[in-house]
Amino acid sequence: xNFEIVKLENLSGGKANIYSxxxxxxxxxLFDKFIRKYKIEFTGEVIDIxxxxxxxxxxxxxxxxHFKENEGKLGDLVCALYDMPDSKLRLYCIRLGxxxxxxxxxxxxxxxxxxxxxxxxxxQENYLMREISERLYDKIKQRDIYWSENExxxxxxxxxxENE
Amino acid sequence: MNKARAYFSQEVEDIKGMITSExxxxxxxxMLLAARIDDKVRERGLSNQEFAFMIGKKPSEISKWLSGTxxxxxxxxxxxxxxxxxxxxxxxxxxxxxxELNEMKAFVADEVMKALDKYIAFKAIxx
Numbered sequence: 001x002n003f004e005i006v007k008l009e010n011l012s013g014g015k016a017n018i019y020s021x022x023x024x025x026x027x028x029x030l031f032d033k034f035i036r037k038y039k040i041e042f043t044g045e046v047i048d049i050x051x052x053x054x055x056x057x058x059x060x061x062x063x064x065x066h067f068k069e070n071e072g073k074l075g076d077l078v079c080a081l082y083d084m085p086d087s088k089l090r091l092y093c094i095r096l097g098x099x100x101x102x103x104x105x106x107x108x109x110x111x112x113x114x115x116x117x118x119x120x121x122x123x124q125e126n127y128l129m130r131e132i133s134e135r136l137y138d139k140i141k142q143r144d145i146y147w148s149e150n151e152x153x154x155x156x157x158x159x160x161x162e163n164e
Numbered sequence: 165m166n167k168a169r170a171y172f173s174q175e176v177e178d179i180k181g182m183i184t185s186e187x188x189x190x191x192x193x194x195m196l197l198a199a200r201i202d203d204k205v206r207e208r209g210l211s212n213q214e215f216a217f218m219i220g221k222k223p224s225e226i227s228k229w230l231s232g233t234x235x236x237x238x239x240x241x242x243x244x245x246x247x248x249x250x251x252x253x254x255x256x257x258x259x260x261x262x263x264e265l266n267e268m269k270a271f272v273a274d275e276v277m278k279a280l281d282k283y284i285a286f287k288a289i290x291x
Contacts (some may be wrong), residue, residue, distance in 0.1 A: 006171035010180070019168060028175075035175040050179040051191050052232070059192065060199050065230040067185075082231035158168045 003132065005102060005158040011036075011050070013057030017153050019102040021132055030128075031091075031103040038089055038108075045089045049081060053103070061098040072130045076137070080106070090122060092129045094136065099152045104135075127143040135160050195232035199253065202230045204248045219247050 008031070011018040022027035028036070038144070039046045056062050065082075071092060072078025081091045091106040093161045107121040114123040139145040145156040178182075205215050212230070216223040228234050243251045 005168055007168040008173055008176060009170040010172055011176050020171070020173075022171070029171060029173065032173050032175045035173075035179060039175075039179065047179055047182050047187070047192070051188060052195070054180065054183075055192055055195050055232075060195055060232070063199070063202070065198070065202055065227065066232060082228075082233055083230075084233045085235075098276060114285050153167065156166055157169075158166065 001133065002159075002161050003011050005154070006161070007153070008103070010158070011053060011057060013059075014052070015059060015061040016057045016099050016101060018053060018057050018153070019100065021102065021104060029103075030105045034091065034103075034105040037105075042089050042108075045087050046086070048084055048087070049089065049091055052081065053101070056101070062095055062101045063098060064095065067093070067095055071126065072133060076130060076133045078126070078129045078133050083109075090116075092125055094129060096154065097151070100154055102132070104132070132160075191232075194235070197236070198230050198232040198234070200250075200252070201244060201248070204250050205230075208248060215247070219243060 001023065003021050005019050005035060006022055006029060008018045008020055008029070022029050035046055035050070036094070052066070056066055058067065060066070067079040069079045071080045077094050077096065079093055079095050081093060083090065088108050088110070090109040091104060092104040094102040096102070103133055105125040107119065107125055109116075109119065109122060109127040113119055113122075116126050136145065139160075143156075145154055147153070148155050175283070201213070212226045213223050216226045219226075229236070238253060244250075245252050
């Protein structure tokens with residue numbers, strides 16, 4: 001799988017930079033696709049998600065209390081944005097400290113479901129983020145991706161190709 | 165040094181345009197209130213579990229409180245105030261700043277007039 005990590009310029013702020021992922025030859029990010037898919041059926045929830053990410057980026061920073069951790073494999077940093085009470089949408093992301101969040105996709109999470117594996121869309125979105133996280137980790141380990149001096153951004157080789 | 169490609173999301177922009185100022189204000193207050201409680205919990209050296217125990221709640225409830233998504237009741241805030249020894253809920257509603265200034269000006273003017281009257285009366289006596 002080829003993908004690129006891009007910075008969402010109209011969602012990043014002084015406290016945290018917000019990124020998303022563009023797969024292969026697609027033109028839109030995973031987060032764009034998430035919005036597009038759910039904005040009609042779950043308008044209020046999508047507005048709330050964007051609102052809270054914007055507040056995180058501009059006012060509070062990406063504190064871990066805003067995220068449900070351990071949504072991926074042990075220690076892989078895949079998390080989900082904390083749900084509003086009665087919310088039905090789950091958004092997966094990768095949190096790198098308080099200043100960097102990489103938004104992925106997500107989906108409808110029925111209250112009847114206990115494990116994400118019970119829902120094919122959630123499973124697909126979650127496992128996609130797990131793979132992205134794993135490959136990101138490899139590049140961080142190889143020092144191909146690193147922090148900017150002010151520790152607000154990730155820099156380096158943010159384009160991922162199959163044959164790396 | 166390669167920066168990530170800047171990506172402008174029209175989808176995000178459209179949704180941001182739908183956030184009303186009232187909604188934004190409420191979300192902001194909720195998140196900043198959670199941040200204030202979280203700061204105090206850490207300042208007191210408490211873990212979420214310890215705080216949960218002190219306030220008689222489950223740790224999962226505390227995570228919800230600190231996530232910035234929770235609408236607190238006044239009773240809950242009073243309980244948090246008691247346990248953490250902080251003030252979260254405002255006391256008697258203060259006058260607005262302009263009203264406060266006008267009242268202060270009126271008080272000062274009144275005091276000056278009283279002092280002037282006394283001075284005039286005093287001058288009249290000694291004259």
